[in-house]
Amino acid sequence: MFQNVSKLGSDQAMTTIHQLGPFRLDKMGEILFRGAEPVSLGQRAVALLRVLVERAGAPVSKNALIEAAWPGLAVEEGNLTVQIAALRRVFEEVPGGESWIETLPRRGYRYVGPVMAIEDKGLAAATMMRPASQLALPNKSSIAVLPFDNMSSVPEQDYFCDGMVEDIITGLSRIRWLFVIARNSSFIYQGRSVDIKQIGRELGVRYVLQGSVRKATNRVRITAQLVEADSGAHLWAERYDRPLDDIFAVQDEITMCVVGAIEPSLRRVEIERVKRQRPNNLNAYDLVLRSLPFVFTRLPTDAARAISLLEDALKLEPNYGAAHAFLSWCIHARFRRGGLHLDDRIAALHHAHAAIVHGNDDATALAAAAFVIVMDEHDTATALKLFERALELSNSNVFALSCSALTLGFLGKTELAIERAQQALRLSPFDSWNHFPHAALAISYFHTKRYEDAVDAAQSGVNSNPGFSAVRAFLTAALVRLERMDDAKAAAREILECEPSWTIRRAKDIFGVVPAVFGPFAQAWREVGLPDDRRPEPRQCVHPIRQSTSALGP
Numbered sequence: 001m002f003q004n005v006s007k008l009g010s011d012q013a014m015t016t017i018h019q020l021g022p023f024r025l026d027k028m029g030e031i032l033f034r035g036a037e038p039v040s041l042g043q044r045a046v047a048l049l050r051v052l053v054e055r056a057g058a059p060v061s062k063n064a065l066i067e068a069a070w071p072g073l074a075v076e077e078g079n080l081t082v083q084i085a086a087l088r089r090v091f092e093e094v095p096g097g098e099s100w101i102e103t104l105p106r107r108g109y110r111y112v113g114p115v116m117a118i119e120d121k122g123l124a125a126a127t128m129m130r131p132a133s134q135l136a137l138p139n140k141s142s143i144a145v146l147p148f149d150n151m152s153s154v155p156e157q158d159y160f161c162d163g164m165v166e167d168i169i170t171g172l173s174r175i176r177w178l179f180v181i182a183r184n185s186s187f188i189y190q191g192r193s194v195d196i197k198q199i200g201r202e203l204g205v206r207y208v209l210q211g212s213v214r215k216a217t218n219r220v221r222i223t224a225q226l227v228e229a230d231s232g233a234h235l236w237a238e239r240y241d242r243p244l245d246d247i248f249a250v251q252d253e254i255t256m257c258v259v260g261a262i263e264p265s266l267r268r269v270e271i272e273r274v275k276r277q278r279p280n281n282l283n284a285y286d287l288v289l290r291s292l293p294f295v296f297t298r299l300p301t302d303a304a305r306a307i308s309l310l311e312d313a314l315k316l317e318p319n320y321g322a323a324h325a326f327l328s329w330c331i332h333a334r335f336r337r338g339g340l341h342l343d344d345r346i347a348a349l350h351h352a353h354a355a356i357v358h359g360n361d362d363a364t365a366l367a368a369a370a371f372v373i374v375m376d377e378h379d380t381a382t383a384l385k386l387f388e389r390a391l392e393l394s395n396s397n398v399f400a401l402s403c404s405a406l407t408l409g410f411l412g413k414t415e416l417a418i419e420r421a422q423q424a425l426r427l428s429p430f431d432s433w434n435h436f437p438h439a440a441l442a443i444s445y446f447h448t449k450r451y452e453d454a455v456d457a458a459q460s461g462v463n464s465n466p467g468f469s470a471v472r473a474f475l476t477a478a479l480v481r482l483e484r485m486d487d488a489k490a491a492a493r494e495i496l497e498c499e500p501s502w503t504i505r506r507a508k509d510i511f512g513v514v515p516a517v518f519g520p521f522a523q524a525w526r527e528v529g530l531p532d533d534r535r536p537e538p539r540q541c542v543h544p545i546r547q548s549t550s551a552l553g554p
Contacts, residue, residue, distance in 0.1 A: 019116040044069040045083045052111035057466030058497040061108040095293030112467035114432045142179035142205040145169050147190040151214040161213045163289035171255035173396035182398035182428030200229025218244045248278045287313035295326045303330040321359020325368040328352040332372045363390040367400035398428045402436035409443035410511040417444045435465035442474040454478035469499040477524035488528045505533040
């Protein structure tokens with residue numbers, strides 16, 4: 001997080017709460033909460049977390065951490081290691097949380113998880129997650145699907161429950177007239193006892209679906225109920241006790257019952273829209289579910305874990321479109337952040353094109369493939385067609401909206417980029433991926449010379465994901481154009497702390513597709529002293545494997 005930017009700096013004194021995914025760090029009270037419950041952590045661990053979060057995305061030396069937790073004392077480095085391990089054990093309770101604190105060999109540690117500063121204005125700690133005001137209901141039927149409770153005796157089955165709910169959300173999001181809150185926002189209520197009416201107000205929805213899952217050997221028992229949020233009235237409820245092989249049929253049946261309860265006059269063709277191709281092999285499906293917590297973090301260590309699981313899934317089912325898409329995304333992350341190796345680039349594009357062939361009815365798979373193709377192949381024409389196909393399938397798919405908004409921003413299509421970015425933020429106000437739509441807004445506002453708006457959007461992106469160096473770069477450029485050079489220089493330093501290899505040339509390779517969009521950014525970065533280049537890039541990083549039909553490649 002940019003601690004030096006004047007807007008953040010002016011608020012810092014009264015900001016004592018930081019939202020870390022489902023956790024809240026109360027710096028004043030030196031307590032970490034999950035939901036409304038305090039987490040059992042010692043004061044030294046909380047002190048370490050406070051320093052890491054305050055400098056989120058930037059390295060913190062071991063000496064600085066030791067001084068924060070043991071001021072004025074001479075302690076063994078092993079004490080620091082023990083406290084960091086305690087923090088990681090707490091974060092491991094949420095998908096991907098074990099990667100939120102990075103170890104930097106011989107340097108220290110860095111917090112790279114989600115973080116958002118919340119102003120402390122005397123509100124009770126338990127209400128700090130709530131938006132400042134109630135979200136207005138959209139002008140069509142709207143629903144949030146809460147995480148289903150895992151009723152088995154095996155906590156490790158949480159991934160299965162979450163994956164099943166995600167499939168139900170995907171099915172509902174294929175209904176064009178239905179406004180569906182994205183998983184990443186509805187899942188902030190996981191493990192919390194919250195009134196349905198409150199959820200309806202906070203997410204701005206008319207209906208809430210909740211339930212439970214019990215999986216044992218080869219059978220699964222599912223209960224589900226649909227509630228009208230405003231009145232608390234139960235509109236529909238059902239219980240299923242089926243063989244595990246019927247899991248996809250049950251998911252579709254729940255989805256269709258929900259749709260039928262919300263819109264009794266629904267035409268049959270709309271109900272059929274919720275169905276899509278499913279994997280034939282349940283073991284392959286299980287492996288994909290296990291990979292999901294590691295797929296979208298964009299961290300090389302997580303990508304490696306996901307790649308292994310996804311490769312095993314494809315051995316069992318070679319035509320599994322979602323597995324190809326997620327594997328493409330992970331290899332792309334390894335390519336961009338793990339050395340720019342040509343083999344990774346070729347493999348990422350191979351699986352992206354396989355996802356198009358085998359996942360043509362899966363909006364998320366198509367969006368992932370489109371983004372990899374535009375980033376690593378620079379084939380903008382194909383990517384834009386894929387994004388349109390994805391949103392035809394599911395106009396509530398936040399991932400497709402976010403990735404397409406960022407791509408459209410790169411291309412200078414600002415009006416549509418802003419529209420899709422704002423739609424993504426409304427569909428998923430608490431999404432850990434909100435740095436993408438915020439980045440799209442920052443690019444679009446900068447391109448149209450709305451520099452104040454660009455600063456606000458970029459700062460929101462930094463707060464959403466402090467490790468995302470690109471949005472820090474957009475913030476720097478906007479600050480330069482506002483002639484806030486001290487803030488811009490501080491922001492520029494944060495870019496290089498976050499990504500030491502960052503250069504203008506590498507930024508151009510990633511999104512320098514349209515000179516009219518990229519040129520003003522590059523000029524602002526040069527004015528603040530950011531490096532143009534450090535060393536020649538590998539040849540394969542600059543030339544696409546296949547010539548782009550759009551003739552817009554860098």
